[in-house]
Amino acid sequence: MDTGMNKSLELRKFVVPELVMGQGASLLINRYAMHFGARKALLVTDKHLRKQPWFQEIIEAIEQAEIETHLFDDVSCNPKDYEVMIGAEQFLGEECDIIVAIGGGSPMDCAKGIGIVSTNGGHILDYVGVDEIKLPGPPLICIPTTAGTSADVSQFAIIADTSENIKKAIISKKVVPDLALIDNNPLKTMDPYLTACTGMDSLTHAIEACVSNARSDLTHVHALESVRMITNHLEAAVQPDRSVETLWEMMVGTLHAGFAFSNASLGAVHAMAHSLGGLYDLPHGECNGILLEKVIEANFQAAEPYFRQIAEKMDLSVANMNTEEACIALVERIRQLRRKVGIPDYLPMESIDEIALEKLTENALQDPCMVTNPKIMAKEEVKKIYGQLFKEKKQS
Numbered sequence: 481m482d483t484g485m486n487k488s489l490e491l492r493k494f495v496v497p498e499l500v501m502g503q504g505a506s507l508l509i510n511r512y513a514m515h516f517g518a519r520k521a522l523l524v525t526d527k528h529l530r531k532q533p534w535f536q537e538i539i540e541a542i543e544q545a546e547i548e549t550h551l552f553d554d555v556s557c558n559p560k561d562y563e564v565m566i567g568a569e570q571f572l573g574e575e576c577d578i579i580v581a582i583g584g585g586s587p588m589d590c591a592k593g594i595g596i597v598s599t600n601g602g603h604i605l606d607y608v609g610v611d612e613i614k615l616p617g618p619p620l621i622c623i624p625t626t627a628g629t630s631a632d633v634s635q636f637a638i639i640a641d642t643s644e645n646i647k648k649a650i651i652s653k654k655v656v657p658d659l660a661l662i663d664n665n666p667l668k669t670m671d672p673y674l675t676a677c678t679g680m681d682s683l684t685h686a687i688e689a690c691v692s693n694a695r696s697d698l699t700h701v702h703a704l705e706s707v708r709m710i711t712n713h714l715e716a717a718v719q720p721d722r723s724v725e726t727l728w729e730m731m732v733g734t735l736h737a738g739f740a741f742s743n744a745s746l747g748a749v750h751a752m753a754h755s756l757g758g759l760y761d762l763p764h765g766e767c768n769g770i771l772l773e774k775v776i777e778a779n780f781q782a783a784e785p786y787f788r789q790i791a792e793k794m795d796l797s798v799a800n801m802n803t804e805e806a807c808i809a810l811v812e813r814i815r816q817l818r819r820k821v822g823i824p825d826y827l828p829m830e831s832i833d834e835i836a837l838e839k840l841t842e843n844a845l846q847d848p849c850m851v852t853n854p855k856i857m858a859k860e861e862v863k864k865i866y867g868q869l870f871k872e873k874k875q876s
């Protein structure tokens with residue numbers, strides 16, 4: 481068992497972007513874009529967001545600085561490789577010199593991909609893996625509109641390879657944005673189910689960073705604080721009468737999770753969620769929410785001291801419980817939270833055949849997030865967990 485005592489002196493790095501956070505931060509875009517000497521900005525977003533009133537205010541703020549804009553809003557849930565390539569073509573064709581991403585994880589990850597390709601050339605999938613990017617992209621400013629993905633602070637970009645239906649991870653310091661403008665205003669228009677999914681994504685970031693093989697003392701502080709904040713505020717954040725203060729607590733909790741996982745990486749939940757999301761084009765947070773309890777059961781003994789700390793942050797007293805009791809208590813606590821925020825027990829597909837199950841498993845085992853899982857997951861174990869996510873498993 482890893483007690484953590486020998487980990488403190490291992491070499492670790494910690495990378496975060498510049499942040500400006502608080503009410504009205506997004507409207508400082510003009511000042512900061514001017515700091516980068518920008519003349520023309522590629523705005524990366526999705527079609528739903530550009531109709532929001534606060535979106536227009538951000539555009540007006542940019543235009544006040546006499547910076548031209550070109551809008552790229554062809555970004556879908558789980559951003560696709562070809563969307564990145566079209567965006568990069570537009571960035572270069574329109575002679576833009578800065579990228580502004582406004583949105584949740586999908587527009588921000590797509591914007592990161594556009595930056596990579598527009599500077600380094602080639603295809604976005606050439607950069608899949610860890611530290612495969614040679615040159616930094618153009619300046620990237622992120623304005624997050626959900627409390628969950630942390631793409632605005634992370635070293636990760638997740639892009640769907642549409643030829644193989646797999647989500648692939650690009651992990652590099654060169655995809656950390658130059659600046660994140662974190663404002664409470666855009667959060668108000670987040671719908672409750674999106675809030676639930678992004679909140680569970682964020683809780684998963686915090687938990688996986690806590691137990692990651694690449695954790696450090698610094699990431700651990702952020703990860704545990706994130707678990708506490710998200711546990712305390714997620715339920716209220718999905719209610720129709722939620723307050724701005726609650727959404728802001730979720731945003732700060734998400735930031736802590738982002739600092740933690742960006743530097744400690746993730747684990748089997750994300751590896752398996754990337755595989756699922758790629759094959760079925762499902763919301764990322766929903767996949768994580770459905771997987772989390774089952775992966776904790778599999779991992780608990782391999783990182784027990786850290787799981788006990790997580791349990792305490794979720795208001796459970798596990799000190800006098802044995803291993804099995806503590807694991808059951810933590811899993812039950814997460815199950816209650818997931819159900820209360822409306823994330824289902826099973827995936828929307830009723831069943832899976834053996835060929836698809838094999839493909840899901842192979843893809844998950846190849847995902848870079850699997851490397852930092854606290855234990856090596858056997859193929860049969862991953863397969864078994866996937867099988868439990870469908871109401872009925874059919875063999876072909």
Ligand SMILES: [Fe+2]
Pocket residue numbers: 629681682685750764768
């Ligand atoms: Fe995630």
